Amino acid sequence: MDIVRIGTAGIPLGAQPRTSLGGVRKLVELGLDCxxxxxxxxxxxxxxxxxxxxxxxxxxxxxxxxxxxxxxNLNSREPEKVEASKVRxxxxxxxxxxxxxxxxxxxxxxxxxxEHEHVFEKVKQELAQIRQILDxxxxxxxxxxxxxxxPSQFGTIEEIVRLSVEIPGVYPCxxxxxxxxxxxxxxxxxxxxxQVLEHVKDRLGRSALDHLHMHLSGIEYGAKxxxxxxxxxxxxxxxxxxxxxxxxxxxxxWLICESPNLEEDALLLKHEYIQITNNNKGGIKNG
Numbered sequence: 001m002d003i004v005r006i007g008t009a010g011i012p013l014g015a016q017p018r019t020s021l022g023g024v025r026k027l028v029e030l031g032l033d034c035x036x037x038x039x040x041x042x043x044x045x046x047x048x049x050x051x052x053x054x055x056x057x058x059x060x061x062x063x064x065x066x067x068x069x070x071x072x073n074l075n076s077r078e079p080e081k082v083e084a085s086k087v088r089x090x091x092x093x094x095x096x097x098x099x100x101x102x103x104x105x106x107x108x109x110x111x112x113x114x115e116h117e118h119v120f121e122k123v124k125q126e127l128a129q130i131r132q133i134l135d136x137x138x139x140x141x142x143x144x145x146x147x148x149x150x151p152s153q154f155g156t157i158e159e160i161v162r163l164s165v166e167i168p169g170v171y172p173c174x175x176x177x178x179x180x181x182x183x184x185x186x187x188x189x190x191x192x193x194x195q196v197l198e199h200v201k202d203r204l205g206r207s208a209l210d211h212l213h214m215h216l217s218g219i220e221y222g223a224k225x226x227x228x229x230x231x232x233x234x235x236x237x238x239x240x241x242x243x244x245x246x247x248x249x250x251x252x253x254w255l256i257c258e259s260p261n262l263e264e265d266a267l268l269l270k271h272e273y274i275q276i277t278n279n280n281k282g283g284i285k286n287g
Contacts, residue, residue, distance in 0.1 A: 004246055006032060006266055007034035008266050021056055023035055027060075033063065037067070037095075039066060039069055039095075041070070051098055051099075064100060065102055065103050066103070066104040066141075069088045072085040072109075074123045074126040075109035075119045077112065089143075097141045103213045103254070104141055104142070104143060105146045106144075107145075108154050109122070109154040110154065116159075124166060124167060131170060142169070142171045143170045144213045145170070146173040146178070148182065149225045153225075161200055164203075172204075174200070176215070178215070181227075189241060190245055209253075210252045210253070211252060212254075215256050217235075217258040218231050218234060218235025219237055220235070229259055231264075232269075243269065244276055
């Protein structure tokens with residue numbers, strides 16, 4: 001079966017020194033499998049550091065993903081902000097590729113007061129241009145727009161999967177906690193998580209589940225969706241059902257823990273995932 005690699009959103013809290021290399025060393029010590037480079041405010045890593053990180057990760061068998069800066073809105077009313085957003089995604093993708101990262105994720109846009117179909121077409125146009133630039137540079141990092149946690153943000157599961165259908169080289173990043181928060185506490189059962197994976201498989205093919213970029217944490221939410229991340233056992237997030245669905249659908253890829261206690265919840269997820277995998281009699285959904 002395919003294996004989900006589980007790791008942290010950024011440098012583990014217990015890592016010393018507080019560098020990406022120090023973070024990877026800590027992951028090896030803990031027995032975790034991957035780390036997301038958190039460029040959420042700026043892309044601060046230099047090219048030489050990225051190359052050194054790549055070599056160490058390959059030696060240590062730790063895989064990387066990237067989170068591009070938060071300040072991205074491909075549907076801004078101001079053209080200069082759209083261009084700045086594209087530059088931020090490109091910078092994250094370029095450094096990520098040098099570091100050996102498998103994919104780069106980002107929150108693509110806000111709806112503002114626009115029709116959702118109009119926003120989809122705008123995001124599609126801008127993402128297609130970004131993909132073309134990267135392809136011309138022979139940069140094959142996976143572009144993975146993320147499902148978002150607020151109804152004001154572009155990023156339903158249907159929108160993200162549709163982008164992936166219509167733009168080659170674009171793939172979904174599924175944040176299960178965001179889906180839960182966006183629905184104001186719904187979408188939190190095994191059956192619903194299976195429906196999400198089934199939608200990906202139906203639209204993109206079985207292979208889309210083999211290398212899936214995912215996020216998971218506890219989450220606080222309200223009428224406007226996501227408020228903040230929480231520690232998994234202190235939240236109502238049904239993470240065991242997420243893991244069971246991943247096993248049953250024979251999902252592979254990267255599950256990034258975004259909980260405030262990072263490596264503690266990542267280790268909880270890995271322990272539960274191994275236990276479910278060992279108890280599983282075969283992925284009945286994986287055809």
